[in-house]
Amino acid sequence: MSDTKEKAPATAEFPPPVKWLDDRLGVGKIGRKNLRKVFPDHWSFMLGEIALYSFIILILTGIFLTFWFKPSMAEIEYQGSYSLLKGLHMSEAYASTLDISFDIRGGLLMRQIHHWAAVLFIAAMMVHLLRTFFTGAFRKPRELNWVVGFGMLFLGIIEGFIGYGLPDDLLSGTGLRITQGMIQASPVIGTYLSFFIFGGEFPGDDMVSRFFTVHVLLIPGLILVLVTLHLFLVVYHKHTQYAGPGRTEKNVVGYPLMPVYMAKAGGFFFVVFGVTALMGALLQINPVWLYGPYNPAEVTAGSQPDWYMGWLEGSVRIMPGFESHFWGVTLSWNLLIPALLIPPAFVTLVALYPFIESWITGDKREHHILDRPRNVPTRTGIGAAFITFYGLLWIGGGNDLVATHFDVSLNKVTWFLRFAVFLGPVLAFWVTRRIAISLQRADEERLLHGLESGIIVRSPDGGYSERHTPISNYEAYELTAHDRLVPYEVGPETDDNGVRAPRRALNKLRAKLSHFYYADAVQKPTAAEIEDAHSHGHDDDVHELTDTEAFHEVTPDKH
Amino acid sequence: MSEKRTSLSPARFLSARRRHRSAGLVVLLFGLLAVGSAYAAFAPGSAVADNSAQSQQIEEGKKLFAVGCSSCHGLNAEGSGNGEGDMAGPSLIGVGAAAVDFQVGTGRMPAMQPGAQVPRKTPTYTPEEIEALAAYVASLAPGPAVPATDSYDISKVTDEQVTRGGELFRTNCTACHNFAGKGGALPNGKYAPSLMNVDPKHIYEAMLTGPQQMPVFSDQVMLPEDKRDIIAYLHALQEQKDPGGFGLGRLGPVSEGLWGWLVGIGLLVAVAVWIGAKGVKAKGHGAPGAKAEGAKAE
Numbered sequence: 136m137s138d139t140k141e142k143a144p145a146t147a148e149f150p151p152p153v154k155w156l157d158d159r160l161g162v163g164k165i166g167r168k169n170l171r172k173v174f175p176d177h178w179s180f181m182l183g184e185i186a187l188y189s190f191i192i193l194i195l196t197g198i199f200l201t202f203w204f205k206p207s208m209a210e211i212e213y214q215g216s217y218s219l220l221k222g223l224h225m226s227e228a229y230a231s232t233l234d235i236s237f238d239i240r241g242g243l244l245m246r247q248i249h250h251w252a253a254v255l256f257i258a259a260m261m262v263h264l265l266r267t268f269f270t271g272a273f274r275k276p277r278e279l280n281w282v283v284g285f286g287m288l289f290l291g292i293i294e295g296f297i298g299y300g301l302p303d304d305l306l307s308g309t310g311l312r313i314t315q316g317m318i319q320a321s322p323v324i325g326t327y328l329s330f331f332i333f334g335g336e337f338p339g340d341d342m343v344s345r346f347f348t349v350h351v352l353l354i355p356g357l358i359l360v361l362v363t364l365h366l367f368l369v370v371y372h373k374h375t376q377y378a379g380p381g382r383t384e385k386n387v388v389g390y391p392l393m394p395v396y397m398a399k400a401g402g403f404f405f406v407v408f409g410v411t412a413l414m415g416a417l418l419q420i421n422p423v424w425l426y427g428p429y430n431p432a433e434v435t436a437g438s439q440p441d442w443y444m445g446w447l448e449g450s451v452r453i454m455p456g457f458e459s460h461f462w463g464v465t466l467s468w469n470l471l472i473p474a475l476l477i478p479p480a481f482v483t484l485v486a487l488y489p490f491i492e493s494w495i496t497g498d499k500r501e502h503h504i505l506d507r508p509r510n511v512p513t514r515t516g517i518g519a520a521f522i523t524f525y526g527l528l529w530i531g532g533g534n535d536l537v538a539t540h541f542d543v544s545l546n547k548v549t550w551f552l553r554f555a556v557f558l559g560p561v562l563a564f565w566v567t568r569r570i571a572i573s574l575q576r577a578d579e580e581r582l583l584h585g586l587e588s589g590i591i592v593r594s595p596d597g598g599y600s601e602r603h604t605p606i607s608n609y610e611a612y613e614l615t616a617h618d619r620l621v622p623y624e625v626g627p628e629t630d631d632n633g634v635r636a637p638r639r640a641l642n643k644l645r646a647k648l649s650h651f652y653y654a655d656a657v658q659k660p661t662a663a664e665i666e667d668a669h670s671h672g673h674d675d676d677v678h679e680l681t682d683t684e685a686f687h688e689v690t691p692d693k694h
Numbered sequence: 695m696s697e698k699r700t701s702l703s704p705a706r707f708l709s710a711r712r713r714h715r716s717a718g719l720v721v722l723l724f725g726l727l728a729v730g731s732a733y734a735a736f737a738p739g740s741a742v743a744d745n746s747a748q749s750q751q752i753e754e755g756k757k758l759f760a761v762g763c764s765s766c767h768g769l770n771a772e773g774s775g776n777g778e779g780d781m782a783g784p785s786l787i788g789v790g791a792a793a794v795d796f797q798v799g800t801g802r803m804p805a806m807q808p809g810a811q812v813p814r815k816t817p818t819y820t821p822e823e824i825e826a827l828a829a830y831v832a833s834l835a836p837g838p839a840v841p842a843t844d845s846y847d848i849s850k851v852t853d854e855q856v857t858r859g860g861e862l863f864r865t866n867c868t869a870c871h872n873f874a875g876k877g878g879a880l881p882n883g884k885y886a887p888s889l890m891n892v893d894p895k896h897i898y899e900a901m902l903t904g905p906q907q908m909p910v911f912s913d914q915v916m917l918p919e920d921k922r923d924i925i926a927y928l929h930a931l932q933e934q935k936d937p938g939g940f941g942l943g944r945l946g947p948v949s950e951g952l953w954g955w956l957v958g959i960g961l962l963v964a965v966a967v968w969i970g971a972k973g974v975k976a977k978g979h980g981a982p983g984a985k986a987e988g989a990k991a992e
Contacts, residue, residue, distance in 0.1 A: 178970030179966075181969065181970065182966065219856060219860055219927070222857055236938075247938050251958065254950065254958065262963070305864065305868075306873075403965070403969060414953075418938075418953055420942075421950070422941070424937075427860060430864070430865075435868035435946075436870055436871065436872040436878025438946065441950070442952075539878065545879045
């Protein structure tokens with residue numbers, strides 16, 4: 136199809152069977168356009184693919200598992216081949232999970248691939264989100280696609296957590312019990328909500344069958360809709376690209392979908408499937424037989440959720456145990472704050488970030504060329520702060536294992552995190568922002584003065600200087616492809632007629648934020664500045680030493 | 695002995711002979727014997743004096759104790775402070791032979807340094823020395839004895855009993871020791887140790903005596919056969935091969951997440967970088983992407 140010529144009718148060259156189909160479906164026309172669609176080539180554009188392929192693997196292995204999993208909490212006596220649990224009373228859900236693991240050919244492998252794929256699915260979505268964030272790919276016109284992606288991540292996490300709860304082993308029951316506690320901690324509606332979700336007192340008899348439907352039908356369906364929307368929007372917006380020669384806001388430079396990208400993406404699918412299958416075959420995940428059937432009277436050390444819920448677990452773990460009682464009502468701040476206030480606030484900020492940034496910066500233009508993280512130091516700093524905050528809570532979720540494996544006191548880990556969770560993000564923001572600005576300065580240096588050639592020249596009067604060679608035009612283009620960033624100005628308080636500008640306070644805040652956002656960033660030099668910098672170097676190809684450039688000087692007594 | 699028999703005779707027999715000329719002597723002898731027996735019964739040192747082998751062992755234990763243990767536990771095992779009001783070593787009176795056998799047999803005692811918890815290490819004393827120390831501490835006051843070998847013998851335990859042991863283990867032990875007996879954290883630097891590769895006798899003794907942070911599960915609370923079943927389950931866990939591949943330490947989802955990120959995502963990103971680099975090189979050198987210019991955006 137790639138050899139289909141523009142001028143020839145779409146159906147002219149098709150062999151008969153394809154022509155038969157095309158006459159009836161008209162796919163040739165769509166295919167001709169879309170198979171030639173160009174995608175830019177960069178490894179960081181393949182991170183989302185990992186998520187997509189893991190999702191496909193999840194569906195395939197999940198279908199296999201539904202053939203044998205019995206979503207029922209009916210109590211039965213286990214008579215399968217795992218001898219350490221033989222004769223115990225347990226739910227059909229747990230017994231069938233054991234059967235899948237021990238008595239069904241390939242069952243354990245499928246279960247483990249399914250679980251590893253879930254781990255990778257959400258991790259890949261998160262890595263993809265970080266790439267999108269740090270390169271500014273969420274800017275207009277892609278804000279809504281960011282929200283769609285965020286929706287998938289959110290649903291993926293819920294989906295994973297419910298899947299973790301399905302086998303009805305001790306670990307999943309403990310996880311659901313904690314979740315139920317969080318639900319109950321919501322003021323006024325908590326108890327009602329808990330009864331509504333679990334169909335009565337926890338654990339009840341409905342949990343597994345309800346969660347099963349949500350896990351295999353509702354959420355995968357929603358994710359599938361969002362995946363379609365996400366990919367449709369990628370095609371519609373066209374893919375973003377990194378700055379480079381020949382790349383502008385108005386074109387896309389890359390390879391056509393067919394055959395280059397098709398081969399790459401198809402190959403990558405098999406790599407992802409291969410890695411997931413290898414992990415499923417070699418690395419044991421969620422050994423449900425070790426946990427035993429769920430029994431509300433039992434609990435085990437090492438009861439943790441899968442990694443993507445770890446930060447929530449940590450948030451609850453490091454929270455001091457505050458509670459207030461009044462008029463016969465208990466308010467559990469120790470759950471309310473770490474589980475019901477902070478995480479929703481955090482994820483809302485993440486979901487709405489594109490809108491927040493564009494409001495602050497006042498940037499309403501379309502962007503198809505990606506930012507280098509250093510060129511937007513404040514955003515990069517904010518990203519680092521978010522990662523730090525998340526990471527510290529995440530560590531909190533494993534505070535017991537940190538304590539035992541690094542031989543420190545559990546209490547000290549917790550107390551450290553209680554402070555670090557506030558101070559760490561600030562520090563990370565500041566350090567990252569400074570590093571980004573320093574890198575910008577290094578770029579500017581490169582642009583204006585060129586590369587240090589390593590050749591030291593001695594002038595007739597005994598001074599030393601280093602010869603600089605200008606960088607290539609390609610590189611100069613890359614380094615200057617971004618816009619000069621100007622802070623939003625609040626404007627005069629009154630217009631010519633003495634009328635006060637409306638929403639003055641809001642605009643002032645906006646100007647302040649915008650100033651904070653852009654003020655310290657290094658503005659790329661103007662064409663005149665570059666011209667000027669180059670012309671004074673071009674005469675003799677040797678840098679003249681001025682006062683401001685004294686640091687280029689190499690004096691013998693320093694060595 | 696004849697006097698004894700006399701004293702056991704009916705009252706009339708005694709009454710008839712009370713004026714016998716040797717009656718005074720008999721009473722005197724009887725009195726001496728009674729006092730002697732009472733002394734023998736109440737004085738700790740000589741109570742076992744008739745068993746010379748055991749007394750020798752206690753004597754040996756006492757000597758070992760004076761050298762290796764008394765600096766913290768006191769010369770008479772009465773416990774001692776470190777001068778700052780903190781207990782350097784608790785009193786060992788009444789802890790029983792089982793506690794000594796566990797603490798010294800697992801190498802925890804003698805402790806190398808004070809800390810949140812004394813770790814397990816290679817035992818310092820030989821089995822004979824440990825027995826002597828245990829005998830000495832047991833001689834101070836009654837306490838739980840070292841369990842008999844058949845109480846923790848798991849060779850004849852049935853599968854049902856192992857399963858039962860698993861339920862008991864999950865109900866009583868996993869909260870601290872983890873679902874696979876790998877141990878877990880406790881407050882302030884303390885921890886529940888791993889139960890892997892621990893002598894069945896020591897597991898039994900630990901339940902019996904509650905060392906360090908552990909609660910006591912006495913034989914009245916947890917029957918000897920319950921203890922044996924738990925030990926049998928732990929043994930089965932330890933012998934069990936991980937059916938799903940490398941067990942990742944059997945620590946739960948935290949290590950799984952770590953492997954997922956480091957190995958899974960790490961590998962996939964590495965492959966993505968490789969594929970990304972491959973295309974550019976194959977298609978042309980110099981300016982990346984310059985070869986396949988195309989698809990103007992509308």
